[in-house]
Amino acid sequence: MTAIRHHIPDDLLMGYAAGALPQAFDLVVATHVSLSDDARARLAGFEEVGGAVLSDLEECEIGEDSLQQTLAKIASMAPTPRAKPSKGVFPKPLRDIVGGDEDAVKWKSVGMGAKQAVLCSEDGVTARLLYIPAGQAMPQHGHNGMEMTLVLKGAFRDEDGVYARGDIEVANQDVDHQPIAEPGEDCICLIATDAKLRFQGLLPRIAQPFLGI
Amino acid sequence: MEKTEAHWVASIVSIAQQQDQKAFAEVFRHFAPRVKAFLIKSGADESLAEECMQDVMATLWHKAHMYDPSRASVATWVFTIARNRKIDLLRRYARPEPEELPWGPEQEPDQADVIALHQESTRLADAIRKLPPKQRDLIERAYFGDLTHSEIAAETGLPLGTIKSRIRLALERLRHAMS
Numbered sequence: 441m442t443a444i445r446h447h448i449p450d451d452l453l454m455g456y457a458a459g460a461l462p463q464a465f466d467l468v469v470a471t472h473v474s475l476s477d478d479a480r481a482r483l484a485g486f487e488e489v490g491g492a493v494l495s496d497l498e499e500c501e502i503g504e505d506s507l508q509q510t511l512a513k514i515a516s517m518a519p520t521p522r523a524k525p526s527k528g529v530f531p532k533p534l535r536d537i538v539g540g541d542e543d544a545v546k547w548k549s550v551g552m553g554a555k556q557a558v559l560c561s562e563d564g565v566t567a568r569l570l571y572i573p574a575g576q577a578m579p580q581h582g583h584n585g586m587e588m589t590l591v592l593k594g595a596f597r598d599e600d601g602v603y604a605r606g607d608i609e610v611a612n613q614d615v616d617h618q619p620i621a622e623p624g625e626d627c628i629c630l631i632a633t634d635a636k637l638r639f640q641g642l643l644p645r646i647a648q649p650f651l652g653i
Numbered sequence: 654m655e656k657t658e659a660h661w662v663a664s665i666v667s668i669a670q671q672q673d674q675k676a677f678a679e680v681f682r683h684f685a686p687r688v689k690a691f692l693i694k695s696g697a698d699e700s701l702a703e704e705c706m707q708d709v710m711a712t713l714w715h716k717a718h719m720y721d722p723s724r725a726s727v728a729t730w731v732f733t734i735a736r737n738r739k740i741d742l743l744r745r746y747a748r749p750e751p752e753e754l755p756w757g758p759e760q761e762p763d764q765a766d767v768i769a770l771h772q773e774s775t776r777l778a779d780a781i782r783k784l785p786p787k788q789r790d791l792i793e794r795a796y797f798g799d800l801t802h803s804e805i806a807a808e809t810g811l812p813l814g815t816i817k818s819r820i821r822l823a824l825e826r827l828r829h830a831m832s
Contacts, residue, residue, distance in 0.1 A: 450807035458795045459736045459748075460802050467749040474752035477828065481821035483751075484724055485813045490736065491729025492778040493796045499686035500693060503703050507681050511674070513711040520715045523753035525831070533749035560746075 444476045446600075446607035450486075452588070453479065457486035463560050464567035464632040467533060468588045468608070471630055474531030475606035529593050534630060538569075542593070542628065545569055552576060559630075567632045572596065572621040585635030587611045589619070594627030596620060656683065658771045661727040669717035677714060684728075685710055688735045694797045695739055705742055709735045719753060723766035723823035726774040732796075739798075754827055766823040773816040780811050 448469065455461045456469040473479045503509070526532055528541040537559050538544055547555035547569075555571040564585075572578060574594065588610050595604040596619040603609055603619075611617060621627040656679075664680050667673040688709050692702040712734050720730050740748040781789060788810065795805050 451802070451805055454795070454807040454809075455802040455805050457736075458800070458805065459740050459798055460795065460800060460805060462802075463744070463746060463749070465802070470749040470751045477821065477824045480751065480754075481817045481824055484729075484820045485817040486807075487733055488726065488729050488774050488777055488816055489781065489792065489809070489811065489813075490732040490796045491726050491774065492781050493793050494687055494691050494732040494735070495728040495778065496782070497687045497690040497694070500690040502685050502689055502706065506685060506703070506707060507678060510681065510685075510707045510710045511677075513707055514714045517711055517715055520712075520719065522718065526752055532752040536747070537749065 444478065444606040446603055446609055447476070448472055448479050448608045449610055450482065452610070453483045454486045454489075457483055457490055462565040462634070463562060464565045465588060465634075467537060467559065467567050468590050468630055468632045470533040471531050471592075472590050472606070472608050474526075474533060529628070534592075537567075547571060554578070565632065565634045567630065570629045570631055572619075572627045572629075574621050574626050575623040577618055577620045585612075585633065587634075588632045590630045592628045592630060594625040595622040596627050596629070597622055658726060658775075662722045662767065665713075665717050665720050665722075665727060665730075668714060669720070680713070680727075681710055684713075684731050688731060691732070691735055691797070692739060694793075696743075696798070697739070701742070705738055706735075709738050712738065721754075721762055721823075721827075723762035723770055723826075724820050726771065729774070754824070754831075763823065763826055766819070766826065769819050770816070770823065773819050777811060777813070777816055784810065 452461070452465065452469055456466060456473075461469065469479075469483075473483055523532075526535070528535070530538060530541050535541060538557075545557045547557050550556050553573040553576060556568050558566060558568045560567050569592075570578075572594075578596075588608060589603070590608045591603045591605050593605060595602055597603070598609075598617045598619045600609065600617075602622065661680065661683075664673075664676040667676040668680070685706055689702050689706040692705050693699070697705060709731070713731060716734070720727075725733070737748045737750060781792065784792070791800075791806075792809060792811075794800055
């Protein structure tokens with residue numbers, strides 16, 4: 441576990457615990473929690489609230505042969521194997537959706553050596569991987585909605601400081617920022633956005649439909 | 654008679670280690686009607702709720718060896734399985750879940766951690782029952798999936814700080830045992 445300096449806000453952890461987030465945000469939260477014991481413990485706290493709500497529910501009627509049917513289901517299911525500690529750059533939830541680790545990503549060039557891969561997209565909520573060469577800037581952009589950025593490899597810097605593996609940045613419409621990859625190592629981030637970003641300047645604005653972000 | 658948390662923890666361990674059908678039947682009688690009620694409150698109809706509840710209880714059997722009582726009460730663990738299954742079914746994709754932290758046979762959870770977590774989760778449940786009805790209703794609706802993310806206020810007024818630090822300590826001990 442690396443020391444994480446930029447943590448995820450409580451409302452996103454509670455949203456994940458309650459099952460209220462869109463898929464793209466669920467993916468970023470599950471990946472971040474895989475890298476941060478602090479987030480894992482805070483999430484577990486919010487899940488205890490769910491456990492208490494469940495316990496206090498009034499029982500409802502279940503089918504007469506429910507138990508027998510469930511035992512039949514059990515017999516037909518394969519046992520769940522114990523998880524193995526993961527190796528590689530991507531934690532399991534990300535590996536599952538990519539279909540492998542870093543080398544399995546189907547990157548598309550977005551110019552200047554930067555690459556991206558869209559992982560899922562529904563109702564304007566998108567998760568994608570972004571690859572920024574060391575020392576290079578992302579276009580400066582603001583947000584119409586919320587953007588979560590989780591660093592998986594390398595690091596980037598913006599007005600709020602340096603973000604390294606496991607660090608998460610949550611930006612809303614008030615933030616206009618220009619992340620720059622730190623020199624030394626290329627940077628890979630997992631990003632979820634819930635609306636189109638607003639880029640500053642004419643050229644990136646033209647590129648925006650092409651970037652699909 | 655109301656069964657204690659220690660009883661339910663022992664039942665899950667017995668299911669994991671001895672494929673104990675009697676313990677499972679007891680767990681089923683207690684949790685299955687609540688899981689089904691949770692699914693109906695979350696918008697599932699009767700037949701989907703019954704089907705999904707059976708999936709949840711079958712998953713409980715198969716994942717019993719992964720349950721860690723120092724990090725979640727039995728009810729909470731059941732809740733997370735039900736929530737994940739609900740999302741798989743309603744949204745038709747596999748919900749992304751955090752990587753599991755493996756317990757080996759040599760890494761039994763610390764009993765003091767298990768007891769401490771139990772005390773905290775009891776305290777939390779009491780605090781929820783004592784909330785003003787309006788606030789309690791809002792929390793329940795959030796966990797039934799009635800609220801969108803932007804409607805959720807993480808400031809619940811509940812004593813979550815201590816339970817989080819307890820779980821954090823249990824995680825530290827687990828990391829230590831794994832290294």
